[in-house]
Amino acid sequence: MAVEELPLAKAINAGLRKAMRDNDKVLLMGEDIGTLGGVFRVTEGIKAEFGDTRVLDTPLAESGIVGTAIGLALRGYRPVCEIQFDGFVYPAFNQITTQLAKLTNRGRGTLRMPVVIRIPYGAHIGAIEHHMESPEAYFAHTAGLRVVSPSTPNDAYWMIQESIESNDPVIFFEPKSRYWPKGPVELDASASPLHASRVARTGTDATLVGHGAMVTMMLQAAELAATEGVSLEVIDLRSLSPVDYTPILDSVTKTGRLVVCQEAAGFVSVGSEIAATVAERAFYSLQAPVIRVSGFDVPMPAPRIENLYLPDVDRILEAVDRSLAF
Amino acid sequence: MAVEELPLAKAINAGLRKAMRDNDKVLLMGEDIGTLGGVFRVTEGIKAEFGDTRVLDTPLAESGIVGTAIGLALRGYRPVCEIQFDGFVYPAFNQITTQLAKLTNRGRGTLRMPVVIRIPYGAHIGAIEHHMESPEAYFAHTAGLRVVSPSTPNDAYWMIQESIESNDPVIFFEPKSRYWPKGPVELDASASPLHASRVARTGTDATLVGHGAMVTMMLQAAELAATEGVSLEVIDLRSLSPVDYTPILDSVTKTGRLVVCQEAAGFVSVGSEIAATVAERAFYSLQAPVIRVSGFDVPMPAPRIENLYLPDVDRILEAVDRSLAF
Amino acid sequence: MTTPPPAVQFLATDGTFAPSAGSDEYLPYIEALSDAQHEQFYRDMFVIRRFDTECTNLQRQGQMALWPPSHGQEAAQVGSARATRAQDHIFPSYREHVVAKIRGVDLMGIVGLMRGTTLGGWDVNDPKNGNFHGYTLVLGTQTLHATGYAMGVNFDGAVGTGNPDTDTAVVVYFGDGSTSEGDVNEAMVFAASYQTPTVFFLQNNQWAISVPVATQSRVPLYLRPRGFGIPSVQVDGNDVLASYAVSAKHLDDARNGLGPSYIEAMTYRIGAHTTSDDPTRYQTDEQLAHWVARDPILRFETFLKNKGASEAFFADVEQEAADFAADIRRRTLELPNPTIDNLFDHVYSEPHPLITEQKAWLANYEASFGGDK
Amino acid sequence: MTTPPPAVQFLATDGTFAPSAGSDEYLPYIEALSDAQHEQFYRDMFVIRRFDTECTNLQRQGQMALWPPSHGQEAAQVGSARATRAQDHIFPSYREHVVAKIRGVDLMGIVGLMRGTTLGGWDVNDPKNGNFHGYTLVLGTQTLHATGYAMGVNFDGAVGTGNPDTDTAVVVYFGDGSTSEGDVNEAMVFAASYQTPTVFFLQNNQWAISVPVATQSRVPLYLRPRGFGIPSVQVDGNDVLASYAVSAKHLDDARNGLGPSYIEAMTYRIGAHTTSDDPTRYQTDEQLAHWVARDPILRFETFLKNKGASEAFFADVEQEAADFAADIRRRTLELPNPTIDNLFDHVYSEPHPLITEQKAWLANYEASFGGDK
Numbered sequence A, B: 001m002a003v004e005e006l007p008l009a010k011a012i013n014a015g016l017r018k019a020m021r022d023n024d025k026v027l028l029m030g031e032d033i034g035t036l037g038g039v040f041r042v043t044e045g046i047k048a049e050f051g052d053t054r055v056l057d058t059p060l061a062e063s064g065i066v067g068t069a070i071g072l073a074l075r076g077y078r079p080v081c082e083i084q085f086d087g088f089v090y091p092a093f094n095q096i097t098t099q100l101a102k103l104t105n106r107g108r109g110t111l112r113m114p115v116v117i118r119i120p121y122g123a124h125i126g127a128i129e130h131h132m133e134s135p136e137a138y139f140a141h142t143a144g145l146r147v148v149s150p151s152t153p154n155d156a157y158w159m160i161q162e163s164i165e166s167n168d169p170v171i172f173f174e175p176k177s178r179y180w181p182k183g184p185v186e187l188d189a190s191a192s193p194l195h196a197s198r199v200a201r202t203g204t205d206a207t208l209v210g211h212g213a214m215v216t217m218m219l220q221a222a223e224l225a226a227t228e229g230v231s232l233e234v235i236d237l238r239s240l241s242p243v244d245y246t247p248i249l250d251s252v253t254k255t256g257r258l259v260v261c262q263e264a265a266g267f268v269s270v271g272s273e274i275a276a277t278v279a280e281r282a283f284y285s286l287q288a289p290v291i292r293v294s295g296f297d298v299p300m301p302a303p304r305i306e307n308l309y310l311p312d313v314d315r316i317l318e319a320v321d322r323s324l325a326f
Numbered sequence C, D: 001m002t003t004p005p006p007a008v009q010f011l012a013t014d015g016t017f018a019p020s021a022g023s024d025e026y027l028p029y030i031e032a033l034s035d036a037q038h039e040q041f042y043r044d045m046f047v048i049r050r051f052d053t054e055c056t057n058l059q060r061q062g063q064m065a066l067w068p069p070s071h072g073q074e075a076a077q078v079g080s081a082r083a084t085r086a087q088d089h090i091f092p093s094y095r096e097h098v099v100a101k102i103r104g105v106d107l108m109g110i111v112g113l114m115r116g117t118t119l120g121g122w123d124v125n126d127p128k129n130g131n132f133h134g135y136t137l138v139l140g141t142q143t144l145h146a147t148g149y150a151m152g153v154n155f156d157g158a159v160g161t162g163n164p165d166t167d168t169a170v171v172v173y174f175g176d177g178s179t180s181e182g183d184v185n186e187a188m189v190f191a192a193s194y195q196t197p198t199v200f201f202l203q204n205n206q207w208a209i210s211v212p213v214a215t216q217s218r219v220p221l222y223l224r225p226r227g228f229g230i231p232s233v234q235v236d237g238n239d240v241l242a243s244y245a246v247s248a249k250h251l252d253d254a255r256n257g258l259g260p261s262y263i264e265a266m267t268y269r270i271g272a273h274t275t276s277d278d279p280t281r282y283q284t285d286e287q288l289a290h291w292v293a294r295d296p297i298l299r300f301e302t303f304l305k306n307k308g309a310s311e312a313f314f315a316d317v318e319q320e321a322a323d324f325a326a327d328i329r330r331r332t333l334e335l336p337n338p339t340i341d342n343l344f345d346h347v348y349s350e351p352h353p354l355i356t357e358q359k360a361w362l363a364n365y366e367a368s369f370g371g372d373k
């Protein structure tokens, strides 16, 4: 089995190229993704390989990007749009919620909307306003969309391909603080279903669930907890909509305790949903309330205090302590 | 105390006029709100009273409406924007989330954003696509906004005035199916704080919480349940962000059971948030899991099957039964 | 600003043939029209007006959630639709009933939408529907879909080959109010940037519900696209010949690879915005009278009569309209209500655990009422 | 399309005074300028370039999150800013450092934003900040704020009274890339509809990061507003006199109640989009050389030297620039990090239970680490 060490950004690049080679209807569109290779260089070199009708440096208009991608999908293309930063997806929100998410249903089985929207998201990179947000909740709440987020290069490589193969619109959240660290990518493995979550570490005392960059932190927290004799199970959600509840409920049945972790503001969030559902379905298994570790319900602050805002290993462990002490 | 019987739509009209008379910086803007008086006639006659610099029939562009309202607020005005229907707020989503919600914080105490966005929302009116949605979750998740929804003419009259008085941006969801039924309006009462919820009926066996048109249904459900000897407490949220948890937790401490009701799709919703928080804070009081009665996680369907989609009295009672049987 | 040229017109308001100054380049399209085509134009307009009346009545009788009539705009729509070729694609707004009909769509699709039995209505991928895409009711969004579609047409090499049966144009319909939406402007940016075969067809019916077009623009709207590098023309939208010829020319240009263009058809919505509307609140009697005097069907009827069309022809059209409306009425009343499947089955095109679960729950719940809740 | 008139220019690229054809109406504004004003223009441009260099260095040294230089665009900015009057309001994009400075803002406000210690930076309501509004980094959004603000100015009756000290104009800055955003177009719709005293000031620096302006428009961008009924003009943005005169004229028009207008300043971003950018990936050496030869500061330096400005003057400007930069450096290094208060205190302007609770939680949590986590 061919395994290559790749950073997550390059794993996406490789996945995009693979998808584009396999299917000439796949095309990329976005601001600065062609000649520049994207501000994070995720699409570096792809225009050189596939030319400017497969890789479109679009005009600067996010609604235009998603709206024309919808038109291209109606023509049989499979567009992969890049939104340059999390904070700049909102001009496209109307096209995403009222059109992209709803067209399959409106078409009563006659239309497909195989559009992927790649969004570099999240913090930990010391960037200014609008460049470090975690807007997953808006999309997860929207029926008709699938929302996923890889946490490792291997998942990134496979999930981008599965997202492109999906006939449903997929919002693909890339944890930008994880773009650079390398990890093994199994180039010829076969993919697991797009909505399946992944047990990233097994444990017995409490369960942590989260996605994207939070997975690394949960694993670090589990590592630290282990040194104090506390055994944490870590689940990488991978899919935020739908949520794959079986492994979470199985885990909570075993551990009796759950801490849900996310960078996003907590109020009315994916974390709320998971906490509510687990509290409902595992009512008799839970030995403590589900605890949520989230960003505060304030705008993402200036980067010099992003660490005050962001959940980190300590905050995860503090929540675990609270759960265990209950 | 002057009490008048008014339909909710007319109560808002009266509240708007009162606010406009009290403060000449208050102005109304939106599509068709002037000459026509709005498609629901909520602003009927106001342009005739205050003229066309206080009541603006704007160009047809929602981002333009909210974006210019922000500019007007910076100039010292207090604009009240009408979005014609729930499903048409999304073109304004960028201005609402990245600007309106964040400017107060960006200004570090030097700016105020007293902008109200009125959105007729919800179903039960047999209207076509995009005219019966419940998009509260998107706004409740957005830090910097307040989100409220009146369920009675009296609340509508007072809450619109409090919303206009608030120096924070308020998203004001008007339950359009409740526009027409009349109720008493206490014209010279004084208002309760904008974020306070209201116990609409006391009971002992289980608690129902919800907002807007759902309040009427919860009260009907409680009425029916009473005939079978089940005593339900009903809480009208009034504010969806922030949520006023004290009365809810007090109630659950008493009843031990909670059913959260909303028309909106349930996944990652205000209902999820309330369920998660109550399950956390009332962990030892709850005798059954918090049960959520929501719209399904599908696009609002064609009106001829809206009743299949919508939570109704029966579904609320079914949830109460499940809760009591637990 | 210099005085704008007059809108392209071939039929004066009294129905006489009187080409406007500057209409020469469109004349060949008029000259190529046969009597049968003329009669078809009339038939299209006449039948759809009767259909509109029927649907309005059905709405009044509680059989429809809403009806948006096209009364007054028939010439703009028929002219442009009859100028399309089989391979062209149409992105409508929500008032283009006759365009749908001309392209082959069973209008029960539209009735289903407005009655409230479906969110869709017809399968754009079924060849019998003439590439007439679905309605989207969020104003302006369809202009970007049309432009993206046309980008795909370009990428497929389906323009400018010289083959009149495969070179493809894309028409998008929108209203004067919608021109203010950001999306419509972004669509022009993309169309110009990618030189797409898009024909922007604006029906300026003078109103966005109650708001007059002057609120959206103080200069004629056909000037707007020019600042985006898109050529444009204003046409008398109540003159079916002008609408046809101008559309035919711009569609040819698009198919020939000359890029996007923009047509402003000056017309008027006679009657209400929809059955929910009360135009007496904002429209003066004089305005209405002015435009009723310019009725597109009457004008063309005079033209045809002047040209010697037979009484039998008019009687036949009358009969067709009556039959068509009666058929629509009958089938509307027969339309079944949708079922639970309709709620869940097409939200995603691939399996989705939450939907599966909710569908099962609801089926179960409904069954608990003995199936006749 | 007829050949566009040349951009308004007063200084040829070699610094000689040579008004372009069609610039007559702007000439009076040039003629009214004193030597002191000329020298001020130069000083403004020179000092800000040194500031830009300092901030870029600070960023390279890890003292800033990001720096967006204005190198090359100084004339467009100085000319327009110096044409404003005290009562005017300015809605900037994110590159208008010198406009901020001219209006009175302490540039440490911008440094704080880009260092990452604040989301704000200055109080627009404090008179010393010259009505220079906050930066919003979401492209195009500010054009609507400016237009709404200007609507308010209209409603207040603060235009067209003839009082030069109270009639108010509103300038909004934006870039060529941003013109494609729906918001910028909607702003033009509203500005035209309400005839607001808005001056749209487009700095066409030829790039939106790596994307050339040709992707946004195939015709000159100053044509765009005309289709919205907004008069417009193109100006040589590297000629500070032209930028000044054209701005002064259009600001006067706005204050006089003549409604909105639009200025396209042709300029060039010499160097990177921001310190995160690598322009060698998309910019050719020739392009760069072409524009370096049109450097706005050098051009004006030659003009001043030709007019006999003294060596002492230039030496003084040099010194001021060095001092200014040194002061910025010193104060940047001293900037304290924000505290927990900063996270919570201004999200709402009135009490909010969730925020109160979360602030208390965090304070408590931090304290549990002994306050030195």
Ligand SMILES: Cc1ncc(C[n+]2csc(CCOP(=O)(O)OP(=O)(O)O)c2C)c(N)n1
Pocket: B031, B060, B084, B088, B091, C095, C137, C138, C139, C174, C175, C176, C177, C178, C179, C205, C207, C208, C209, C269, C273
């Ligand atoms: C984004 C959006 N905003 C508002 C509406 C509500 N609405 C429906 S039709 C209409 C007026 C449309 O006017 P115009 O574009 O001129 O089309 P016409 O109805 O005249 O054909 C409005 C405001 C909508 N459907 N979509």
Ligand SMILES: Cc1ncc(C[n+]2csc(CCOP(=O)(O)OP(=O)(O)O)c2C)c(N)n1
Pocket: A031, A060, A062, A084, A088, A091, D095, D137, D138, D139, D174, D175, D176, D177, D178, D179, D205, D207, D208, D209, D269, D273
């Ligand atoms: C809505 C939005 N989309 C994308 C971005 C990311 N971005 C920042 S600057 C920029 C290019 C802007 O180009 P232009 O408007 O010409 O201004 P310039 O940088 O040249 O001054 C982009 C794409 C953004 N800030 N906002």
Ligand SMILES: [Mg+2]
Pocket: C175, C176, C177, C203, C204, C205, C206, C207, C208, C209
């Ligand atoms: Mg119209």
Ligand SMILES: [Mg+2]
Pocket: D175, D176, D177, D203, D204, D205, D206, D207, D208, D209
């Ligand atoms: Mg630029």
